Amino acid sequence: MVLKGMMTRPSGSHRDQLVMAAIALTNLLAPGYSNGVRFTPPADPAETVSTANAVCEHFYRKQVPFTEDEAERLLGLAGRLHELLLDLADDDLPTAVPKINALLAEFPAQLHLSSTPPWSLHYQDHSASAVEGWQVGCGAALASWVSSGATQYISRCAAVRCDRVFFDDTRSGTRRFCSPRCQNRDKVRAYRLRQAIANANAN
Ligand SMILES: [Zn+2]
Numbered sequence: 001m002v003l004k005g006m007m008t009r010p011s012g013s014h015r016d017q018l019v020m021a022a023i024a025l026t027n028l029l030a031p032g033y034s035n036g037v038r039f040t041p042p043a044d045p046a047e048t049v050s051t052a053n054a055v056c057e058h059f060y061r062k063q064v065p066f067t068e069d070e071a072e073r074l075l076g077l078a079g080r081l082h083e084l085l086l087d088l089a090d091d092d093l094p095t096a097v098p099k100i101n102a103l104l105a106e107f108p109a110q111l112h113l114s115s116t117p118p119w120s121l122h123y124q125d126h127s128a129s130a131v132e133g134w135q136v137g138c139g140a141a142l143a144s145w146v147s148s149g150a151t152q153y154i155s156r157c158a159a160v161r162c163d164r165v166f167f168d169d170t171r172s173g174t175r176r177f178c179s180p181r182c183q184n185r186d187k188v189r190a191y192r193l194r195q196a197i198a199n200a201n202a203n
Pocket of ligand 1: 177
């Protein structure tokens with residue numbers, strides 16, 4: 001286990017913004033559980049694309065917009081990134097690394113520096129489709145996080161019936177839940193459990 005205080009903290013670079021975008025994309029578009037209920041991605045391609053565009057524009061204002069004919073591939077990418085982020089949250093690098101390499105192998109990277117400040121390393125140019133660009137960008141950013149040990153900052157929600165992922169930037173690395181709602185659900189569950197045990201002991 002690597003102590004977080006000994007690692008370079010994610011700095012808000014383009015690379016780190018790509019990882020944040022990957023986390024946000026998966027939490028909004030990957031199937032699983034969220035806040036105690038089954039989570040299914042939008043069935044409407046227009047909604048899928050508008051959700052992804054809003055997320056990606058938040059993290060990268062020059063992003064090439066996703067188009068509706070990319071919706072299915074976009075959901076596929078979100079699902080793959082979610083599985084990968086869960087592996088990283090579980091510190092299961094032998095499982096995660098081949099998945100990152102598969103993301104990178106499917107499309108060629110176009111490494112280049114931005115042409116104006118702030119100088120940042122980019123992984124695709126704008127000739128690629130949005131899905132290809134984000135696949136290569138997120139794959140490369142996560143590869144860089146693995147090589148620098150920064151994946152220790154990726155965690156999964158500890159609440160039951162929730163598999164959402166989050167960035168834990170607390171110094172102690174003790175954040176456990178994706179949201180206040182899951183934290184409250186867990187408190188209620190723990191309280192009920194204690195009550196049930198107390199009641200059982202009293203009988
Ligand atoms: Zn949660």
